[in-house]
Amino acid sequence: MQVATATAPTPTPTPTDTFLLRLPPSVRHRIYLFLGLASWNCYPNVFGLNGRRDPWIQFPSCWLGLLRSCRAIYADAAAFFYSANRFIVWYSNPGSLEPLRALTPWSIASLTSLKVVLNEASCHSPGVLLSYPLYCCEEDKVPDCPHPALLSECEVHHEGLHRPPLLSPAPNSNHDNLAAAQAMLSEWHSTAAYLSSHISPGCLEFSLVCDIDSQHGQSLDMAKYATEPIHLLPPLKDCHVRLGQTPDSRLQQVAHDAVSQARRITTPYYKPSSSALTTLITLPRELRLRILEHTDLVAPWKEVSWGRIDGTYMIFRTRCGEKDGFYTPPDIHHGCQFRQCWYNDEFAPPIGCFCRRRHATFSSSCKCWAPPGPDLFLICRTLCRDAQYVFFSQNNFIIHDYKSWIPIWVPGPEEVQQSGPRDASTGYYPYERLAASLFFREVIPTHCLSFLRSVEIVYPPFQLECWPLVHHPAIQDWRATVEWLRDKINAPGLTLQLIMADLSEYTEDTHPVDRSAMTKPQGKTILASYTAIAVPLKHLAAGDDGLAGFYTDVAWPWRWTKRVRNRMLHEDGDEWLASKAKANKDLIERYVMGDRYESLYANGKTEPAQSIWRDVYYNKHGYVVVK
Structure with missing residues (x-):
């Protein structure tokens, strides 16, 4: 069974007399699998870098001695570990992003999936799809939410995780939300500056979640400030940015611009034409309708x-039969890609909810149809x-x-x-x-x-x-x-x-x-x-x-x-x-x-x-x- 790993460079071990390092990489990786550094089923495990772990993820302990054996083995095993798994860091108080800054340059260069959650108001992604419904987090107002009875499971799996949107006024509190938000984003800026020096170009799938109160007067400026560090990063393999719990066209545009910059996607330049014949309105109506x-x-x-x-x-939203082993005619299965973008596989851990129908977000993974x-x-x-x-x-x-x-x-x-x-x-x-x-x-x-x-x-x-x-x-x-x-x-x-x-x-x-x-x-x-x-x-x-x-x-x-x-x-x-x-x-x-x-x-x-x-x-x- 093969495990997908990054194309990031791995360090060349210096001690040539270490028996483990003299083995071919494929054999070493198989040993690492037996030790639990990655999953055998080709699906990455999900680990929280700042100590928070979901109950269904068992942090392996049998291989800690391996990492402490010598520097060369540590570098080789760590490169495999960080390339074969997904990592999440949550911001809860000042210093929460310190684990990212504590990673060694080789570990950062090996990362293939990193998610930074600065503020998350809803749709906390599970480790596996079967852990609980993805229709969660006080979302009974969302059109594709099931019967409200299912929402009660959110209380079990997300106790203490609900946070109000950034900048939203806290009831009966004189706390300066703007100052706290600026302090959080300042820490994020310094962390991103460190990461940008070591990330391998074209290898990392990066996700950023920062739910902002779109009704606040400075929400747009705050969204731009939150996404500025993404511009410092090398070209990313993929990028997902969410800036609001509920859809908002302004915040979505900021997310779109950030993702385009991160993936180095440029809009083609078209020289303005002095002729009005190139405009859509001047085409025959039959052509306009077909377009x-x-x-x-x-x-x-x-x-x-x-x-x-x-x-x-x-x-209409429902699970796709093809993903559960049932045949679906192509003309029907074609439409499955345009709904429930957060559902990718029965046992694969989702990247989270970056659905444009539900949030102010932009992601290449979301093709969901919206009015x-x-x-x-x-x-x-x-x-x-x-x-x-x-x-x-x-x-x-x-x-x-x-x-x-x-x-x-x-x-x-x-x-x-x-x-x-x-x-x-x-x-x-x-x-x-x-x-x-x-x-x-x-x-x-x-x-x-x-x-x-x-x-x-x-x-x-x-x-x-x-x-x-x-x-x-x-x-x-x-x-x-x-x-x-x-x-x-x-x-x-x-x-x-x-x-x-x-x-x-x-x-x-x-x-x-x-x-x-x-x-x-x-x-x-x-x-x-x-x-x-x-x-x-x-x-x-x-x-x-x-x-x-x-x-x-x-x-x-x-x-x-x-x-x-x-x-x-x-x-x-x-x-x-x-x-x-x-x-x-x-x-x-x-x-x-x-x-x-x-x-x-x-x-x-x-x-x-x-x-x-x-x-x-x-x-x-x-x-x-x-x-």
């Missing part, structure tokens, strides 16, 4: 999710409209009535109780408006509604009492919204899907909804809610200028009852169950499309391919694995 299609305006998998709770555009920013929308009115057209026409928009990052999760009892007075005739749906109504009325600019080409509306498997019935205010508002939409959308160019999500084998045991005892009247109540939501859509599909297509996939309410399960096990099978769901599907589609229903499947036509989230939650592995 814009190669930007973040088109999401991976061409799917953009929006949910009531998160309230922002995002792509397009103002750069493309504020250039001029013409390009703004072109960008809007590409964004809304090239993506399938998936509207989740509750959470988009956990599509089948449902409101808890406390949310239902806060919904106000309801009765059985309306249902206890906890909101005054459906999420789809909010999306069409308040999220998308009205003039962009005609750009939409594909929309999917998703309802989770609500508790029985939470489904809205025909007299519920949300249904009344939905009817008004659909009527309002009729002359705003380009109906002949729009395909609409209505999904009533079901439980799955993968989530049945953990989902709060239990349908094992569903009675016939209760199931009919759910079907009545399906109808109440679908009936207004007939207004969009009517006539020759109606919707291009309308498809639905509705859960059969009695799917999980013991009676149905026993029947499937002993009498009928999956085909019988599928026929029950298909009967409801056909009924709704026929009603909405009317006389045009047959055209949906005529001449070999099929309904659109299912979205990524549906495969994940109805696949037993729960990964992006398309069958």
